[in-house]
Amino acid sequence: MSEIKIVRNTAPKQKPDENNLVFGKYFTDHMFEMDWNQQQGWHDARIVPYGPLELSPACTCLHYGQETFEGMKAYRNPHGEIYLFRPMENFKRLNRSNERLCIPQIDEEFALKALLELIKMDKDWVPHTEGTSLYIRPFVIGTEPSLGAHSSSEYKFLIIMCPVGAYYATGLNPVSIFVENEYVRAVRGGMGFAKTGGNYAASLKAQDVAAEEGFSQVLWLDGVERKYIEEVGAMNVFFVLGDEVVTPALQGSILPGITRKSVIELLSSWGYKVSERRLSVDELLEAYKKGNFTEMFGSGTAAVISPVGLLRYKDIDMKLSDGKIGELSQRLYDELTGIQWGKCPDPFGWTMKVE
Amino acid sequence: MSEIKIVRNTAPKQKPDENNLVFGKYFTDHMFEMDWNQQQGWHDARIVPYGPLELSPACTCLHYGQETFEGMKAYRNPHGEIYLFRPMENFKRLNRSNERLCIPQIDEEFALKALLELIKMDKDWVPHTEGTSLYIRPFVIGTEPSLGAHSSSEYKFLIIMCPVGAYYATGLNPVSIFVENEYVRAVRGGMGFAKTGGNYAASLKAQDVAAEEGFSQVLWLDGVERKYIEEVGAMNVFFVLGDEVVTPALQGSILPGITRKSVIELLSSWGYKVSERRLSVDELLEAYKKGNFTEMFGSGTAAVISPVGLLRYKDIDMKLSDGKIGELSQRLYDELTGIQWGKCPDPFGWTMKVE
Known part of the structure; x- marks a missing residue:
């Protein structure tokens, strides 16, 4: 063979x-x-x-x-x-x-x-x-x-x-995301952690609804309690809450993203406190009210880093980073794409030359 | 067109x-x-x-x-x-x-x-x-x-x-079923009611495990509380509990079987009390202990009616109908296949001649 x-x-x-x-x-x-x-x-x-x-x-x-x-x-x-x-x-x-x-x-x-x-x-x-x-x-x-x-x-x-081509034709741009309340993508005991057709099939309907309402993607909640953040279908998500950067823990229903893993490793190397843990929508809303939820971004192979300018939950709009590209999003994007396109040093040995 | x-x-x-x-x-x-x-x-x-x-x-x-x-x-x-x-x-x-x-x-x-x-x-x-x-x-x-x-x-x-061919080579035969505790097939808000690849893909793993242990299929529990009966992947399920015949209600995660519908209509026409409702494993265990859970069968296009002789939940084996074909299973099988193969009258007008 x-x-x-x-x-x-x-x-x-x-x-x-x-x-x-x-x-x-x-x-x-x-x-x-x-x-x-x-x-x-x-x-x-x-x-x-x-x-x-x-x-x-x-x-x-x-x-x-x-x-x-x-x-x-x-x-x-x-x-x-x-x-x-x-x-x-x-x-x-x-x-x-x-x-x-x-x-x-x-x-x-x-x-x-x-x-x-x-x-x-x-x-x-x-x-x-x-x-x-x-x-x-x-x-x-x-x-x-x-x-x-x-x-x-x-x-x-x-x-x-x-x-x-570049994922965003006009350069890095903040997207609007909608918290999905009706449909469920995957559940504990299911196959959410696997990259398989059924997970994408299950999410088409909600994506169509979101697109009609002018949102680029939906943010999935857990299928059991419908209150914990999971992922965005095409990417994992990160939230800047005070001095903590939070991303949902991998518990079987979330795709274990390779960009996600790289973001965690980068942030840790920069001295950030990164937590992989449960994060409820309520905690997000609370932090937003207190001015403590300041930045959100997605991570994935296609877009690398995708800053989120607006997060809607029911009728509540959370505007993030003034609707612009957040500071951390920009830094991560520059660093990751810098390593990928060979414009920056690669201290982690992540790239492999095709001889 | x-x-x-x-x-x-x-x-x-x-x-x-x-x-x-x-x-x-x-x-x-x-x-x-x-x-x-x-x-x-x-x-x-x-x-x-x-x-x-x-x-x-x-x-x-x-x-x-x-x-x-x-x-x-x-x-x-x-x-x-x-x-x-x-x-x-x-x-x-x-x-x-x-x-x-x-x-x-x-x-x-x-x-x-x-x-x-x-x-x-x-x-x-x-x-x-x-x-x-x-x-x-x-x-x-x-x-x-x-x-x-x-x-x-x-x-x-x-x-x-x-x-x-006939689904059971040797005629109607009771099968053994295993209540699945680890994997989940579908969840409310997902696509369990649809006949689509992803639902079957999600269930392959549990089926393989069941087969290795000598069970013909697994009985799925709901993905949220993991205690309510759903279906058997290839068929819907019915339980005879005292004078009530119970089948899980269609709430989005279960396939709305056409044989299921026909069984409900037949049983009602025969004067049985048929309930489409929530049914927990605990209720089943309780009824079994009291001698009140006497018969179980599946319904689907492939096997029509599939009597269940043994239902295992964790380490508890519930033996049903003495491991033989239950009375109601046999009657439903005879009636349905009689109508399908044109050997019995078709009072409901279910069959359609191919001219």
Whole structure:
């Protein structure tokens, strides 16, 4: 299984305009693919031209949601070299998701090797323009061509990649967030900590409602008591409360973000008091009234740091950082993107060069 | 959109042995397919040879679980005629699932028309052997070829069909069920009432554990208090408690089963007191101790009625109906399958002839 077969794309596509990249729409010339079955385990690792999959209409992933994925990025530094950001963290998390979804484990080292190989083949697709990067989507799907409602006996692991622009076209910008009261994304004992389709499917409805009301995303509350802060679907959240920076503790229903982890490590290294703990909406409201809740931001691979200018709970609007970018948000954004794009030193050894 | 284009399969397959049908594995010669986009709505309705789908590796259903489905059956009566059982209930439920998953509504009447057309083309696939039927799987998947985490802008609606054997090879048989304490399938505010992949994905792990311990399925408790009975994943559940037959009320986290509905209607017509209400494990244990909890069964399209001989909660084993088929389970099974296979009168007008 150490061999990766390579089939070169003989009809490479024209690359999209780097100044008008839409997220997740333009794919590179190649993709990585391998298969799993009970007899052979993971086998037939190959890099092939990017193109449609032929799937049985009965296959598990189309009916029973047995699918997991990851999201990560490759960045081009000022010298034109390509770097990844903590890629092993992604493959480790993919395996934790796989475990929850009854999907066989992948060899993390081999997955990284395959990714490096794939990036090298499509290296010209890593964009050069300020703020751009190559988005990488490893994913696993159950492909048994049968309707039995049990874990699949066949799987595919794929990696596809697409050049993406800066998340905020006009630079870092505060967003408005809405605390969701009706719908629930995930619950303790469920699969909220896993990066799997069902969690996103469950959140579409609330996102649509929020968008109609002019909010960019919803903030999820816990499914049991509906009063503790969880996450924002596409990102984890942090709150500056006096001299404490608080983020919800990982208790099974929240995605263990890699940007989240990096933010915690950065803040601690800067001497901040960071708490991973339970945080209720009531505590937030109370702190806001006292002038003690001053800043909020999200963290995630796509936007890196996303400052929040307005948080609405029922009919209460909490305006944060004067509706502007908070001080800490800006500092974290500069530091993290600085490390990612190779403009700052990397004291934690988070980046990995694609040779 | 009233036209259904037909492309006949010129290489029909050999039909499988009716005495050795495996659930969900052998598909008929044709399938129904139509597409949706924002400009045309549902369009290009067609019956085509059963075969693989060409899907973009980036398409929504493979990453974000935007997928809904139904399960229903066609039965051959002793005169060789083909009947459906309450098919409009399935298409109505599909639309309720679609609404929760942000999938566009389908025209229910048109879906039924398409299904009737498809069954007529593959009528020889409806098996003749006692206890067999044609399983029908309508489903919708999001097919936008892009990784944006929002509702898809393109969809496919398909119907595929497969001949299936009797659910219990050796006739109606009591099963053992295990009350699940660790994992949660769905929660109020989630999408438990919808027939969508994520609910099944969330339940795979517990099913695997149960199977290892010799149980056929797990009984789910509510995700909030973890003490109220919900359902068994593949079926709804009923409990005979003294002179009352109890089934959990539909409160958003339970699938509104069509067999469940039919059982309630049948029992009421027979003069039983049927309650749709909250039912805690503690109440069950209490009733069992008093000799008041005498029978339990599941209801679903696949098994119709599934008598439960043993229910385990933590280390307590509740043995029901002496581990045999309960009286009411047998009567309901005989009546329902009698109506479905056209061996009994159909006083409720539940069946629909495929002309």
